[in-house]
Amino acid sequence: MGKPRRISDLLGQALKQHGLESGFKRGAALALWPEIAGESLSQLTEAERLEDGVLYVRVCDSVVGHQLTYMREEFLRRYREKLPGAVHELRFSVGRPSKGQKKAQPEIVPLPALSSEEEDRLRALAQQMPEALQGAIYKAARAVVRRQKASPHPPCVVCGSPSPENPCKSCQRMLKDPLIEKEARRLTRRPLSGRLDGEMLLAARYLAGRDLEAQLRELLPQVVREPQLLPMLQDTARRFLQLQTGQKDVTAYRHLLPETLQSLLKEV
Structure with a gap:
């Protein structure tokens, strides 16, 4: 008999079947960045997006960016502990973090709404995360999933992320590992x-x-x-x-x- 499956594993499988798992991981990775980076560095940085396992982080200046490159492996280790399999690489770029600022332009195309079932599943999976982060993770995951549903591309047969190629490029590399x-x-x-x-x-x-x-x-x-x-x-x-x-x-x-x-x- 295989080892008992955790509730979070079962929820993750259900979300994958509905094309939501990758969206949740992307949102969770962004919401977790302040905890991963720590209080001081999180004020000078902002996690922007997660693509093919690469987390893109905006930093306030080149000095901070240089410092973060030496901490990359530690950040990745923390992500492996808190969100296994989501973040494989970090890339830093210089630019003013947008914390506390309003978006310059509103979304032109309305994003599709989530069904009540999808909302419930995201809440349930968020509850498996640290309590202090549940709200932020749920909101970030919800936004990512809505953008994912709006994508014209079908979900990758492996990870569920929308992709013009199937499997997506990231999964194609993994399949050769x-x-x-x-x-x-x-x-x-x-x-x-x-x-x-x-x-x-x-x-x-x-x-x-x-x-x-x-x-x-x-x-x-x-x-x-x-x-x-x-x-x-x-x-x-x-x-x-x-x-x-x-x-x-x-x-x-x-x-x-x-x-x-x-x-x-x-x-x-």
């Missing part, structure tokens, strides 16, 4: 025992799911010719569904299999 490839091979055998976190785990699950799906396609015609191979097909289908749902007992999820497999497999 030997560590992720190794984890994917292990997940094809033990789908409920993920050892990575955040987007690295999502990438490994994507590779493992693709591999198991290929195994199912290969086994299906063989089972038609050789019925004695049916237990092997059942086991592969079970692992495929466990990977997709995160549940050990996948009896209730047989409908997620391709129709040709559903008609052949009466149980998984």
Whole structure:
């Protein structure tokens, strides 16, 4: 049996299925920056955006920017502890932080509203964060998710971020990582025992799911010719569904299999 899944993990999976997880992480990364940087530095800096795991931070002058480059690894370590898998790199640029200032121009195109279900999910996930930051994280995540919904691009099949390419460029790089490839091979055998976190785990699950799906396609015609191979097909289908749902007992999820497999497999 895999290790027990935390509530935050289950909520994260639900948000990913609705294209919200990456939006929440982006908003949370921005809202967490003052805590990551500390009281003094946060007054001189502002986290602007998170793209492909890179957090862009605006600094008041080049002296502060130079100082922050020496603290980059420490900031990344803090992000790994508080928001695993969200921030992989930091980039600093000189410019006057806009704290306390009004936006020069209002948004021209209204952003789409979130459904009550989406609002509830964001609140629930925000509640898994430190209490003092929950309000800020919820507001930031809500704004990011609304912008994400307004994007003309579909969500990345791995991380859920809108992208003109699928998988997105960041995930394409991760999918070639030997560590992720190794984890994917292990997940094809033990789908409920993920050892990575955040987007690295999502990438490994994507590779493992693709591999198991290929195994199912290969086994299906063989089972038609050789019925004695049916237990092997059942086991592969079970692992495929466990990977997709995160549940050990996948009896209730047989409908997620391709129709040709559903008609052949009466149980998984």
